Amino acid sequence: MIxxxxxxxxxxTDRLFSYLRPLMCLLNRGSDTVSSRELARLCKVNPSVIxxxxxxxxxxxxxxxxxxxxxxxxxxxxALKFDDDMKIALVGVGNIGRALLxxxxxxxxxxxxxxxxxxxxxxxxRTVGRLVVEDAIALEERIQSEAIQLVIVAVPEICAPDVARxxxxxxxxxxxxxxxxGLAMPDNVRVTCVDLSLEMARLVYxxxxxxxxxxxxxxx
Amino acid sequence: MIxxxxxxxxxxTDRLFSYLRPLMCLLNRGSDTVSSRELARLCKVNPSVIxxxxxxxxxxxxxxxxxxxxxxxxxxxxALKFDDDMKIALVGVGNIGRALLxxxxxxxxxxxxxxxxxxxxxxxxRTVGRLVVEDAIALEERIQSEAIQLVIVAVPEICAPDVARxxxxxxxxxxxxxxxxGLAMPDNVRVTCVDLSLEMARLVYxxxxxxxxxxxxxxx
DNA sequence: TTGGGCTTGTGAATGTGAACACAATCACTA
DNA sequence: TAGTGATTGTGTTCACATTCACAAGCCCAA
Numbered sequence: 001m002i003x004x005x006x007x008x009x010x011x012x013t014d015r016l017f018s019y020l021r022p023l024m025c026l027l028n029r030g031s032d033t034v035s036s037r038e039l040a041r042l043c044k045v046n047p048s049v050i051x052x053x054x055x056x057x058x059x060x061x062x063x064x065x066x067x068x069x070x071x072x073x074x075x076x077x078x079a080l081k082f083d084d085d086m087k088i089a090l091v092g093v094g095n096i097g098r099a100l101l102x103x104x105x106x107x108x109x110x111x112x113x114x115x116x117x118x119x120x121x122x123x124x125x126r127t128v129g130r131l132v133v134e135d136a137i138a139l140e141e142r143i144q145s146e147a148i149q150l151v152i153v154a155v156p157e158i159c160a161p162d163v164a165r166x167x168x169x170x171x172x173x174x175x176x177x178x179x180x181x182g183l184a185m186p187d188n189v190r191v192t193c194v195d196l197s198l199e200m201a202r203l204v205y206x207x208x209x210x211x212x213x214x215x216x217x218x219x220x
Numbered sequence: 221m222i223x224x225x226x227x228x229x230x231x232x233t234d235r236l237f238s239y240l241r242p243l244m245c246l247l248n249r250g251s252d253t254v255s256s257r258e259l260a261r262l263c264k265v266n267p268s269v270i271x272x273x274x275x276x277x278x279x280x281x282x283x284x285x286x287x288x289x290x291x292x293x294x295x296x297x298x299a300l301k302f303d304d305d306m307k308i309a310l311v312g313v314g315n316i317g318r319a320l321l322x323x324x325x326x327x328x329x330x331x332x333x334x335x336x337x338x339x340x341x342x343x344x345x346r347t348v349g350r351l352v353v354e355d356a357i358a359l360e361e362r363i364q365s366e367a368i369q370l371v372i373v374a375v376p377e378i379c380a381p382d383v384a385r386x387x388x389x390x391x392x393x394x395x396x397x398x399x400x401x402g403l404a405m406p407d408n409v410r411v412t413c414v415d416l417s418l419e420m421a422r423l424v425y426x427x428x429x430x431x432x433x434x435x436x437x438x439x440x
Numbered sequence: 441t442t443g444g445g446c447t448t449g450t451g452a453a454t455g456t457g458a459a460c461a462c463a464a465t466c467a468c469t470a
Numbered sequence: 471t472a473g474t475g476a477t478t479g480t481g482t483t484c485a486c487a488t489t490c491a492c493a494a495g496c497c498c499a500a
Contacts, residue, residue, distance in 0.1 A: 011487065017422050021400055021415060035447065048450095048489060055449060063448040064496040080425060088424070095322060099315035100420065109421040150428060174427050180241055192427040195241060200320065201329040202237050204308070205300060207394050207412040208370060231457065255477065268459060268480095275479060283478040284466040441500100448495080455488070465478075470471100 008056045008079060015053055016076050018043060020108065023076075027069050035066035082110030089148045091163050092155035093118040093133050096178050096196070100152065101129030114146055139163075140170040153177040161185055228276045228299060235273055236296050238263055243296075247289050255286035302330030309368045311383050312375035313338040313353050316398050316416070320372065321349030334366055359383075360390040373397040381405055 022042040026034055036054075040047040054060055054067065057079040061067045090097055090113050101116060118124060119136040126133050134142065143151070151167045153160055153175055160179035167175055168189030175191045180198075185191045242262040246254055256274075260267040274280055274287065277299040281287045310317055310333050321336060338344060339356040346353050354362065363371070371387045373380055373395055380399035387395055388409030395411045400418075405411045 009487070013425070014422065017418050017425075018415075021418060037447085046489070047447095048491095049487090051448065052450080052488085059449085061448050062496060063494070064446045064498095066447065080421075086424065086428060095315050095319035099319055099416070102315060104417045104420050109417055109424070111421070111424050150424060176423055176427050190427070192423060194423065195238075196319070197324045197329050198237050198241060200324050201300075201331070202234060203396055203412060203414065204306065204329070204331050204370060205233070205237075207396050207410065208306060229457070257477085266459070267477095268461095269457090271478065272458085272480080279479085281478050282466060283464070284468095284476050286477070443498105443500090445498090446496085449493095451491095451493100453488100453490075455486105457484105457486080459484080460482085462481095463479095466476085467474100469474085 012053045012056055013080065015043075015045070015049070016057070016080055019050075019053075020073065020076060023069055023073050024108065027073070032069055033062075033066040034069055034072070036061075038066075077110065080110060086111040086149050087147055088113045088150045088152060089115045089117065089139075089143060089146070090152045090154065091117045091136060091139065091167075092153060092159075092178075093120075093123050093128055094154060094156075097152075097154040098128055100154070101131060111150075113152070115142055115148070117142075139166060143167070143170040143172060148172055150174040150176065153179065155179065164189055164191055232273045232276055233300065235263075235265065235269070236277070236300055239270075239273075240293065240296060243289055243293050247293070252289055253282075253286040254289055254292070256281075258286075297330065300330060306331040306369050307367060308333045308370045308372060309335045309337065309359075309363060309366070310372045310374065311337045311356060311359065311387075312373060312379075312398075313340075313343050313348055314374060314376075317372075317374040318348055320374070321351060331370075333372070335362055335368070337362075359386060363387070363390040363392060368392055370394040370396065373399065375399065384409055384411055 019039065022039060023034070025042075036047040036050040040050050043050070051061075054072070054075075057075045060072055060075055088111050090100060093101070093116055097116065097118075101113065104113075113129075113131065116128060116131045116133050117136040117139055118133050123133050124135050142148070149172065151172050151174075153163050153167070154177075155163055157179040160177055164175050164177065165186040165188075168186050173189055175189050177185075177191055177193050178196060180193060180195045239259065242259060243254070245262075256267040256270040260270050263270070271281075274292070274295075277295045280291055280295055308331050310320060313321070313336055317336065317338075321333065324333075333349075333351065336348060336351045336353050337356040337359055338353050343353050344355050362368070369392065371392050371394075373383050373387070374397075375383055377399040380397055384395050384397065385406040385408075388406050393409055395409050397405075397411055397413050398416060400413060400415045
Protein backbone atom coordinates (compact mmCIF):
# COMPACT_ATOMS: atom_id res chain seq x y z
CA MET A 1 0.00 0.00 0.00
CA ILE A 2 1.06 3.55 -0.67
CA UNK A 3 -0.70 4.98 2.34
CA UNK A 4 2.48 5.47 4.30
CA UNK A 5 3.65 8.22 1.97
CA UNK A 6 1.34 10.63 3.78
CA UNK A 7 0.50 12.74 0.77
CA UNK A 8 -2.86 12.37 -0.99
CA UNK A 9 -3.17 14.00 -4.43
CA UNK A 10 -5.73 16.78 -4.61
CA UNK A 11 -7.68 15.09 -7.38
CA UNK A 12 -8.00 12.07 -5.15
CA THR A 13 -9.34 14.03 -2.17
CA ASP A 14 -11.88 15.71 -4.44
CA ARG A 15 -13.09 12.32 -5.60
CA LEU A 16 -13.12 10.82 -2.10
CA PHE A 17 -15.95 13.21 -1.24
CA SER A 18 -18.03 11.98 -4.14
CA TYR A 19 -17.65 8.35 -3.13
CA LEU A 20 -19.36 8.90 0.20
CA ARG A 21 -22.94 9.31 -0.96
CA PRO A 22 -23.05 6.24 -3.23
CA LEU A 23 -21.48 4.26 -0.40
CA MET A 24 -24.18 5.51 1.94
CA CYS A 25 -26.81 4.39 -0.57
CA LEU A 26 -25.23 0.96 -0.82
CA LEU A 27 -25.19 0.70 2.96
CA ASN A 28 -28.88 1.55 3.16
CA ARG A 29 -29.55 -1.04 0.49
CA GLY A 30 -27.93 -3.70 2.65
CA SER A 31 -24.73 -4.23 0.69
CA ASP A 32 -21.80 -4.87 2.96
CA THR A 33 -19.18 -5.06 0.22
CA VAL A 34 -18.67 -3.24 -3.05
CA SER A 35 -16.26 -3.84 -5.92
CA SER A 36 -14.31 -1.10 -7.62
CA ARG A 37 -16.21 -2.00 -10.79
CA GLU A 38 -19.61 -1.40 -9.19
CA LEU A 39 -18.65 1.83 -7.45
CA ALA A 40 -17.02 3.04 -10.65
CA ARG A 41 -20.28 2.56 -12.52
CA LEU A 42 -22.14 4.60 -9.90
CA CYS A 43 -19.58 7.41 -9.89
CA LYS A 44 -18.92 7.36 -13.64
CA VAL A 45 -15.17 6.97 -13.30
CA ASN A 46 -12.62 4.34 -14.19
CA PRO A 47 -12.34 1.42 -11.74
CA SER A 48 -8.56 1.71 -11.62
CA VAL A 49 -8.96 5.30 -10.45
CA ILE A 50 -11.02 4.05 -7.55
CA UNK A 51 -8.55 1.35 -6.62
CA UNK A 52 -5.66 3.81 -6.67
CA UNK A 53 -7.62 6.39 -4.69
CA UNK A 54 -8.39 3.82 -2.02
CA UNK A 55 -4.79 2.74 -1.87
CA UNK A 56 -4.01 6.21 -0.51
CA UNK A 57 -6.43 5.99 2.40
CA UNK A 58 -5.30 2.55 3.55
CA UNK A 59 -5.23 -1.07 2.56
CA UNK A 60 -8.91 -1.89 2.69
CA UNK A 61 -10.02 -4.27 0.01
CA UNK A 62 -10.12 -8.04 -0.15
CA UNK A 63 -8.98 -9.57 -3.43
CA UNK A 64 -11.65 -11.55 -5.12
CA UNK A 65 -14.33 -9.89 -2.98
CA UNK A 66 -14.18 -6.11 -2.93
CA UNK A 67 -14.23 -3.43 -0.27
CA UNK A 68 -16.11 -3.46 3.01
CA UNK A 69 -18.53 -0.54 2.78
CA UNK A 70 -18.46 0.44 6.46
CA UNK A 71 -14.69 0.15 6.76
CA UNK A 72 -14.31 2.10 3.54
CA UNK A 73 -16.45 4.99 4.71
CA UNK A 74 -14.58 5.16 7.99
CA UNK A 75 -11.24 5.33 6.23
CA UNK A 76 -12.42 8.00 3.79
CA UNK A 77 -13.85 10.11 6.58
CA UNK A 78 -10.61 9.80 8.48
CA ALA A 79 -8.58 10.77 5.42
CA LEU A 80 -10.80 13.81 4.89
CA LYS A 81 -10.50 14.70 8.57
CA PHE A 82 -14.20 14.35 9.22
CA ASP A 83 -13.53 13.33 12.78
CA ASP A 84 -12.58 16.70 14.14
CA ASP A 85 -15.93 18.32 13.53
CA MET A 86 -15.27 21.87 12.50
CA LYS A 87 -17.61 24.48 13.91
CA ILE A 88 -19.12 26.85 11.41
CA ALA A 89 -21.28 29.96 11.60
CA LEU A 90 -23.52 31.33 8.87
CA VAL A 91 -24.09 35.03 8.36
CA GLY A 92 -27.04 35.98 6.17
CA VAL A 93 -30.23 33.94 6.15
CA GLY A 94 -31.42 34.76 2.64
CA ASN A 95 -32.17 32.25 -0.06
CA ILE A 96 -28.70 30.80 -0.11
CA GLY A 97 -28.39 30.76 3.65
CA ARG A 98 -31.74 29.01 4.02
CA ALA A 99 -30.79 26.50 1.33
CA LEU A 100 -27.66 25.63 3.26
CA LEU A 101 -29.45 25.38 6.61
CA UNK A 102 -32.30 23.28 5.29
CA UNK A 103 -30.69 21.19 2.59
CA UNK A 104 -27.25 20.28 3.75
CA UNK A 105 -27.43 17.02 5.65
CA UNK A 106 -25.36 17.05 8.75
CA UNK A 107 -23.59 14.00 10.01
CA UNK A 108 -22.22 13.18 6.61
CA UNK A 109 -20.14 16.28 6.00
CA UNK A 110 -17.68 16.47 8.83
CA UNK A 111 -18.73 19.91 9.91
CA UNK A 112 -21.60 21.59 11.69
CA UNK A 113 -23.26 24.95 11.22
CA UNK A 114 -23.75 25.82 14.86
CA UNK A 115 -25.05 29.38 14.57
CA UNK A 116 -26.87 31.58 12.06
CA UNK A 117 -27.00 35.37 12.01
CA UNK A 118 -28.96 38.05 10.22
CA UNK A 119 -29.60 41.75 10.76
CA UNK A 120 -33.22 41.69 9.59
CA UNK A 121 -35.49 42.00 12.68
CA UNK A 122 -38.12 39.87 10.96
CA UNK A 123 -35.70 36.98 10.66
CA UNK A 124 -34.09 37.20 14.08
CA UNK A 125 -35.59 34.67 16.45
CA ARG A 126 -37.10 32.51 13.74
CA THR A 127 -36.12 28.88 13.38
CA VAL A 128 -34.54 27.80 10.10
CA GLY A 129 -33.46 24.21 9.76
CA ARG A 130 -32.39 23.35 13.27
CA LEU A 131 -31.14 26.77 14.30
CA VAL A 132 -32.65 29.93 15.71
CA VAL A 133 -31.49 32.98 13.77
CA GLU A 134 -29.52 35.32 15.99
CA ASP A 135 -28.91 39.06 15.79
CA ALA A 136 -25.81 39.86 13.77
CA ILE A 137 -24.78 42.33 16.46
CA ALA A 138 -23.74 39.37 18.60
CA LEU A 139 -21.51 37.96 15.88
CA GLU A 140 -18.11 38.62 17.46
CA GLU A 141 -19.18 37.54 20.92
CA ARG A 142 -20.76 34.31 19.68
CA ILE A 143 -17.79 33.48 17.47
CA GLN A 144 -15.68 33.37 20.57
CA SER A 145 -18.15 31.66 22.88
CA GLU A 146 -18.79 28.92 20.32
CA ALA A 147 -15.15 28.70 19.18
CA ILE A 148 -16.17 29.12 15.55
CA GLN A 149 -13.47 28.12 13.09
CA LEU A 150 -15.05 29.10 9.78
CA VAL A 151 -17.76 31.53 8.75
CA ILE A 152 -19.99 31.25 5.72
CA VAL A 153 -20.96 34.68 4.43
CA ALA A 154 -24.16 34.80 2.40
CA VAL A 155 -25.09 38.46 2.66
CA PRO A 156 -25.72 41.06 -0.06
CA GLU A 157 -22.56 41.90 -1.97
CA ILE A 158 -22.32 45.39 -0.51
CA CYS A 159 -22.12 44.09 3.06
CA ALA A 160 -19.69 41.25 2.41
CA PRO A 161 -16.36 43.03 2.96
CA ASP A 162 -17.58 44.52 6.22
CA VAL A 163 -18.75 41.17 7.54
CA ALA A 164 -15.50 39.57 6.45
CA ARG A 165 -13.53 42.21 8.30
CA UNK A 166 -15.56 41.73 11.48
CA UNK A 167 -15.11 37.99 11.25
CA UNK A 168 -11.39 38.35 10.74
CA UNK A 169 -11.06 40.72 13.70
CA UNK A 170 -12.93 38.20 15.83
CA UNK A 171 -10.17 35.70 15.23
CA UNK A 172 -11.54 33.52 12.45
CA UNK A 173 -9.14 33.11 9.54
CA UNK A 174 -11.28 31.24 7.03
CA UNK A 175 -14.31 32.68 5.27
CA UNK A 176 -16.47 31.14 2.61
CA UNK A 177 -18.27 33.90 0.76
CA UNK A 178 -21.17 33.60 -1.62
CA UNK A 179 -20.77 37.22 -2.65
CA UNK A 180 -18.52 37.74 -5.65
CA UNK A 181 -15.45 39.23 -4.08
CA GLY A 182 -12.62 40.81 -6.00
CA LEU A 183 -13.35 44.05 -4.22
CA ALA A 184 -11.90 45.16 -0.94
CA MET A 185 -11.75 42.00 1.07
CA PRO A 186 -9.62 42.36 4.19
CA ASP A 187 -6.17 40.80 4.44
CA ASN A 188 -6.46 39.33 7.90
CA VAL A 189 -8.73 36.54 6.71
CA ARG A 190 -8.52 33.94 3.96
CA VAL A 191 -11.58 34.33 1.76
CA THR A 192 -12.83 31.65 -0.60
CA CYS A 193 -15.40 33.07 -2.97
CA VAL A 194 -18.19 31.11 -4.56
CA ASP A 195 -19.63 32.93 -7.53
CA LEU A 196 -23.04 31.37 -8.09
CA SER A 197 -23.42 32.82 -11.58
CA LEU A 198 -20.05 31.48 -12.55
CA GLU A 199 -20.70 28.04 -11.12
CA MET A 200 -24.01 27.85 -12.92
CA ALA A 201 -22.40 28.86 -16.19
CA ARG A 202 -19.77 26.19 -15.75
CA LEU A 203 -22.37 23.55 -14.96
CA VAL A 204 -24.50 24.51 -17.93
CA TYR A 205 -21.47 24.41 -20.18
CA UNK A 206 -20.47 20.97 -18.96
CA UNK A 207 -23.94 19.48 -18.90
CA UNK A 208 -24.68 20.55 -22.45
CA UNK A 209 -21.41 19.46 -24.02
CA UNK A 210 -19.89 16.45 -22.46
CA UNK A 211 -18.49 13.18 -23.70
CA UNK A 212 -18.65 10.16 -21.48
CA UNK A 213 -15.52 8.53 -22.85
CA UNK A 214 -14.01 5.84 -20.68
CA UNK A 215 -11.13 3.44 -21.01
CA UNK A 216 -11.06 -0.33 -21.40
CA UNK A 217 -11.16 -1.17 -17.72
CA UNK A 218 -14.38 0.73 -17.35
CA UNK A 219 -16.23 -0.79 -20.28
CA UNK A 220 -18.68 -2.50 -17.98
CA MET B 221 -0.88 31.02 -31.61
CA ILE B 222 -2.23 27.58 -30.88
CA UNK B 223 -5.83 28.59 -31.51
CA UNK B 224 -6.07 26.75 -34.80
CA UNK B 225 -5.82 23.38 -33.13
CA UNK B 226 -9.51 23.62 -32.20
CA UNK B 227 -9.20 21.82 -28.91
CA UNK B 228 -9.25 23.70 -25.62
CA UNK B 229 -8.17 21.77 -22.50
CA UNK B 230 -10.88 21.33 -19.91
CA UNK B 231 -8.87 23.03 -17.18
CA UNK B 232 -8.55 26.02 -19.43
CA THR B 233 -12.29 26.29 -20.11
CA ASP B 234 -12.95 26.03 -16.38
CA ARG B 235 -10.56 28.90 -15.77
CA LEU B 236 -11.91 30.99 -18.64
CA PHE B 237 -15.17 31.31 -16.73
CA SER B 238 -13.41 32.66 -13.67
CA TYR B 239 -11.61 35.33 -15.68
CA LEU B 240 -14.86 36.96 -16.74
CA ARG B 241 -15.89 38.59 -13.49
CA PRO B 242 -12.53 40.21 -12.69
CA LEU B 243 -12.45 41.46 -16.27
CA MET B 244 -15.90 42.94 -15.81
CA CYS B 245 -14.67 44.69 -12.66
CA LEU B 246 -11.66 46.08 -14.50
CA LEU B 247 -13.93 47.34 -17.24
CA ASN B 248 -16.17 49.10 -14.74
CA ARG B 249 -13.08 50.64 -13.17
CA GLY B 250 -12.12 52.13 -16.52
CA SER B 251 -9.16 49.92 -17.38
CA ASP B 252 -8.96 49.19 -21.07
CA THR B 253 -5.96 46.90 -20.89
CA VAL B 254 -4.78 44.32 -18.40
CA SER B 255 -1.54 42.40 -18.10
CA SER B 256 -1.29 38.70 -17.39
CA ARG B 257 0.51 39.62 -14.19
CA GLU B 258 -2.34 41.80 -12.93
CA LEU B 259 -5.10 39.39 -13.84
CA ALA B 260 -3.11 36.55 -12.30
CA ARG B 261 -2.98 38.41 -9.01
CA LEU B 262 -6.76 38.87 -9.05
CA CYS B 263 -7.45 35.24 -9.92
CA LYS B 264 -4.70 33.79 -7.75
CA VAL B 265 -3.09 31.81 -10.54
CA ASN B 266 0.24 31.84 -12.31
CA PRO B 267 0.62 34.48 -15.06
CA SER B 268 1.96 31.92 -17.51
CA VAL B 269 -1.21 29.90 -17.04
CA ILE B 270 -3.21 32.92 -18.08
CA UNK B 271 -1.08 33.59 -21.14
CA UNK B 272 -1.35 29.99 -22.27
CA UNK B 273 -5.10 29.95 -21.65
CA UNK B 274 -5.54 33.07 -23.75
CA UNK B 275 -3.43 31.59 -26.52
CA UNK B 276 -6.17 28.99 -26.97
CA UNK B 277 -8.96 31.50 -27.50
CA UNK B 278 -7.08 33.57 -30.07
CA UNK B 279 -4.14 35.88 -30.49
CA UNK B 280 -5.28 38.82 -28.41
CA UNK B 281 -2.49 40.47 -26.49
CA UNK B 282 -0.04 43.17 -27.43
CA UNK B 283 3.53 42.59 -26.34
CA UNK B 284 4.77 45.23 -24.00
CA UNK B 285 1.22 46.36 -23.23
CA UNK B 286 -1.15 43.60 -22.25
CA UNK B 287 -4.59 42.46 -23.31
CA UNK B 288 -7.50 44.62 -24.38
CA UNK B 289 -10.21 43.97 -21.82
CA UNK B 290 -13.18 44.28 -24.18
CA UNK B 291 -11.60 42.19 -26.91
CA UNK B 292 -10.58 39.64 -24.32
CA UNK B 293 -14.07 39.24 -22.93
CA UNK B 294 -15.52 38.86 -26.40
CA UNK B 295 -13.07 36.12 -27.27
CA UNK B 296 -13.67 34.27 -24.03
CA UNK B 297 -17.41 34.43 -24.47
CA UNK B 298 -17.07 33.15 -27.99
CA ALA B 299 -14.82 30.28 -26.86
CA LEU B 300 -17.34 29.36 -24.18
CA LYS B 301 -20.17 29.58 -26.71
CA PHE B 302 -21.95 32.36 -24.85
CA ASP B 303 -23.36 33.70 -28.08
CA ASP B 304 -25.94 31.04 -28.71
CA ASP B 305 -27.99 31.78 -25.65
CA MET B 306 -29.28 28.53 -24.35
CA LYS B 307 -32.83 28.48 -23.06
CA ILE B 308 -33.32 26.98 -19.64
CA ALA B 309 -36.32 26.13 -17.49
CA LEU B 310 -36.34 25.75 -13.74
CA VAL B 311 -38.55 23.25 -11.93
CA GLY B 312 -38.97 23.78 -8.21
CA VAL B 313 -39.04 27.24 -6.65
CA GLY B 314 -37.76 26.37 -3.20
CA ASN B 315 -34.73 27.90 -1.54
CA ILE B 316 -32.32 26.78 -4.21
CA GLY B 317 -34.63 27.70 -7.05
CA ARG B 318 -35.21 31.17 -5.61
CA ALA B 319 -31.50 31.64 -5.07
CA LEU B 320 -30.90 30.87 -8.72
CA LEU B 321 -33.69 33.13 -9.96
CA UNK B 322 -32.74 36.07 -7.75
CA UNK B 323 -28.98 35.81 -7.49
CA UNK B 324 -27.68 34.69 -10.82
CA UNK B 325 -26.96 37.69 -12.97
CA UNK B 326 -28.11 37.25 -16.50
CA UNK B 327 -26.24 38.75 -19.38
CA UNK B 328 -22.92 37.47 -18.16
CA UNK B 329 -23.57 33.76 -18.17
CA UNK B 330 -24.52 32.91 -21.72
CA UNK B 331 -27.83 31.37 -20.80
CA UNK B 332 -31.27 32.43 -19.71
CA UNK B 333 -33.77 30.90 -17.35
CA UNK B 334 -36.94 31.62 -19.32
CA UNK B 335 -39.52 29.75 -17.26
CA UNK B 336 -40.01 28.56 -13.69
CA UNK B 337 -42.40 25.87 -12.49
CA UNK B 338 -43.74 24.62 -9.20
CA UNK B 339 -46.66 22.47 -8.09
CA UNK B 340 -47.41 24.44 -4.94
CA UNK B 341 -50.59 26.51 -5.51
CA UNK B 342 -49.28 29.20 -3.19
CA UNK B 343 -46.25 29.72 -5.39
CA UNK B 344 -47.94 29.52 -8.77
CA UNK B 345 -48.55 32.99 -10.15
CA ARG B 346 -46.09 34.73 -7.88
CA THR B 347 -43.17 36.64 -9.32
CA VAL B 348 -39.67 35.52 -8.35
CA GLY B 349 -36.75 37.35 -9.84
CA ARG B 350 -38.05 38.34 -13.26
CA LEU B 351 -40.31 35.36 -13.83
CA VAL B 352 -43.85 34.39 -12.92
CA VAL B 353 -43.98 30.89 -11.47
CA GLU B 354 -46.07 28.60 -13.66
CA ASP B 355 -48.00 25.45 -12.84
CA ALA B 356 -45.83 22.37 -13.22
CA ILE B 357 -48.67 20.68 -15.07
CA ALA B 358 -47.80 22.78 -18.10
CA LEU B 359 -44.18 21.66 -18.06
CA GLU B 360 -44.16 19.51 -21.20
CA GLU B 361 -46.22 21.94 -23.23
CA ARG B 362 -44.08 24.94 -22.24
CA ILE B 363 -40.85 23.06 -22.87
CA GLN B 364 -41.91 22.70 -26.46
CA SER B 365 -43.41 26.16 -26.94
CA GLU B 366 -40.30 27.82 -25.51
CA ALA B 367 -37.87 25.38 -27.16
CA ILE B 368 -36.18 24.68 -23.83
CA GLN B 369 -32.78 23.02 -24.16
CA LEU B 370 -31.91 22.35 -20.54
CA VAL B 371 -33.91 21.97 -17.35
CA ILE B 372 -32.71 22.70 -13.84
CA VAL B 373 -34.42 20.44 -11.33
CA ALA B 374 -34.53 21.77 -7.77
CA VAL B 375 -37.38 19.75 -6.31
CA PRO B 376 -37.48 17.46 -3.26
CA GLU B 377 -35.40 14.34 -3.73
CA ILE B 378 -38.41 12.07 -3.93
CA CYS B 379 -39.86 13.90 -6.94
CA ALA B 380 -36.63 14.29 -8.88
CA PRO B 381 -36.67 11.07 -10.93
CA ASP B 382 -40.25 11.66 -11.99
CA VAL B 383 -39.53 15.21 -13.10
CA ALA B 384 -36.42 14.04 -14.93
CA ARG B 385 -38.46 11.41 -16.77
CA UNK B 386 -41.10 13.94 -17.81
CA UNK B 387 -38.41 16.33 -18.99
CA UNK B 388 -36.71 13.61 -20.98
CA UNK B 389 -39.98 12.51 -22.57
CA UNK B 390 -40.64 16.12 -23.58
CA UNK B 391 -37.48 16.07 -25.67
CA UNK B 392 -34.89 17.70 -23.43
CA UNK B 393 -31.72 15.67 -23.08
CA UNK B 394 -29.84 17.67 -20.45
CA UNK B 395 -30.87 17.99 -16.84
CA UNK B 396 -29.10 19.71 -14.01
CA UNK B 397 -30.36 18.29 -10.75
CA UNK B 398 -29.85 19.64 -7.25
CA UNK B 399 -31.26 16.45 -5.78
CA UNK B 400 -28.67 13.82 -5.00
CA UNK B 401 -29.31 11.26 -7.68
CA GLY B 402 -27.82 7.80 -7.68
CA LEU B 403 -31.33 6.40 -7.57
CA ALA B 404 -33.49 5.60 -10.52
CA MET B 405 -32.80 8.42 -12.92
CA PRO B 406 -34.16 7.72 -16.39
CA ASP B 407 -31.88 6.76 -19.27
CA ASN B 408 -33.35 9.02 -21.91
CA VAL B 409 -31.81 12.13 -20.40
CA ARG B 410 -28.31 13.12 -19.36
CA VAL B 411 -28.42 14.09 -15.69
CA THR B 412 -25.75 16.15 -13.98
CA CYS B 413 -26.19 16.03 -10.25
CA VAL B 414 -25.11 18.75 -7.85
CA ASP B 415 -24.89 17.46 -4.32
CA LEU B 416 -25.01 20.57 -2.14
CA SER B 417 -23.79 18.75 0.96
CA LEU B 418 -20.87 17.33 -0.95
CA GLU B 419 -19.94 20.64 -2.51
CA MET B 420 -20.06 22.35 0.85
CA ALA B 421 -17.88 19.67 2.40
CA ARG B 422 -15.36 20.08 -0.40
CA LEU B 423 -15.34 23.85 0.00
CA VAL B 424 -14.91 23.65 3.75
CA TYR B 425 -12.08 21.17 3.33
CA UNK B 426 -10.30 23.39 0.84
CA UNK B 427 -10.90 26.67 2.64
CA UNK B 428 -9.59 25.34 5.91
CA UNK B 429 -6.48 23.60 4.59
CA UNK B 430 -4.92 25.29 1.66
CA UNK B 431 -1.46 26.42 0.72
CA UNK B 432 -1.10 29.40 -1.56
CA UNK B 433 2.13 28.23 -3.13
CA UNK B 434 3.03 29.86 -6.37
CA UNK B 435 6.00 29.76 -8.71
CA UNK B 436 8.59 32.38 -9.57
CA UNK B 437 6.63 34.03 -12.32
CA UNK B 438 3.81 34.82 -9.94
CA UNK B 439 5.90 36.26 -7.14
CA UNK B 440 4.40 39.70 -7.68
C1' DT C 441 -6.37 -29.87 -1.03
C1' DT C 442 -6.57 -28.52 -5.46
C1' DG C 443 -8.41 -25.63 -9.02
C1' DG C 444 -11.13 -22.00 -11.02
C1' DG C 445 -13.07 -17.58 -10.98
C1' DC C 446 -12.80 -12.84 -9.25
C1' DT C 447 -10.93 -8.73 -7.53
C1' DT C 448 -7.43 -6.05 -5.57
C1' DG C 449 -3.02 -3.57 -5.60
C1' DT C 450 0.55 -1.57 -8.14
C1' DG C 451 4.67 -1.20 -11.58
C1' DA C 452 5.08 0.77 -15.99
C1' DA C 453 3.49 3.41 -19.80
C1' DT C 454 0.94 6.93 -21.47
C1' DG C 455 -1.32 11.30 -21.41
C1' DT C 456 -1.91 16.01 -19.73
C1' DG C 457 -1.19 20.28 -17.59
C1' DA C 458 1.84 23.67 -15.17
C1' DA C 459 6.17 26.22 -14.66
C1' DC C 460 10.05 28.26 -16.61
C1' DA C 461 12.82 30.94 -19.48
C1' DC C 462 13.59 33.60 -23.30
C1' DA C 463 13.12 35.35 -28.02
C1' DA C 464 9.88 38.30 -30.37
C1' DT C 465 7.40 42.36 -30.34
C1' DC C 466 5.36 46.76 -29.04
C1' DA C 467 5.16 51.72 -27.19
C1' DC C 468 7.55 55.54 -26.16
C1' DT C 469 11.32 58.87 -25.89
C1' DA C 470 15.16 61.41 -27.23
C1' DT D 471 16.08 56.13 -35.97
C1' DA D 472 17.91 53.86 -32.35
C1' DG D 473 17.46 52.59 -27.61
C1' DT D 474 14.92 51.17 -23.45
C1' DG D 475 11.64 48.95 -20.69
C1' DA D 476 7.81 46.05 -20.53
C1' DT D 477 4.94 42.16 -21.83
C1' DT D 478 3.40 38.55 -24.74
C1' DG D 479 3.73 33.90 -26.95
C1' DT D 480 5.62 29.46 -26.81
C1' DG D 481 9.37 25.62 -26.92
C1' DT D 482 10.93 22.85 -23.40
C1' DT D 483 11.07 20.60 -19.11
C1' DC D 484 9.12 18.78 -15.25
C1' DA D 485 5.56 16.96 -12.32
C1' DC D 486 1.51 14.77 -11.82
C1' DA D 487 -2.57 12.02 -12.98
C1' DT D 488 -4.71 8.37 -15.64
C1' DT D 489 -4.78 4.04 -17.83
C1' DC D 490 -3.20 -0.44 -18.75
C1' DA D 491 -1.93 -4.95 -17.57
C1' DC D 492 -0.91 -8.50 -14.68
C1' DA D 493 0.78 -10.84 -10.54
C1' DA D 494 -0.86 -11.69 -5.92
C1' DG D 495 -4.36 -13.11 -3.12
C1' DC D 496 -9.04 -14.45 -1.57
C1' DC D 497 -13.36 -17.39 -1.63
C1' DC D 498 -15.73 -21.34 -2.71
C1' DA D 499 -16.74 -25.76 -4.52
C1' DA D 500 -15.62 -30.37 -5.51
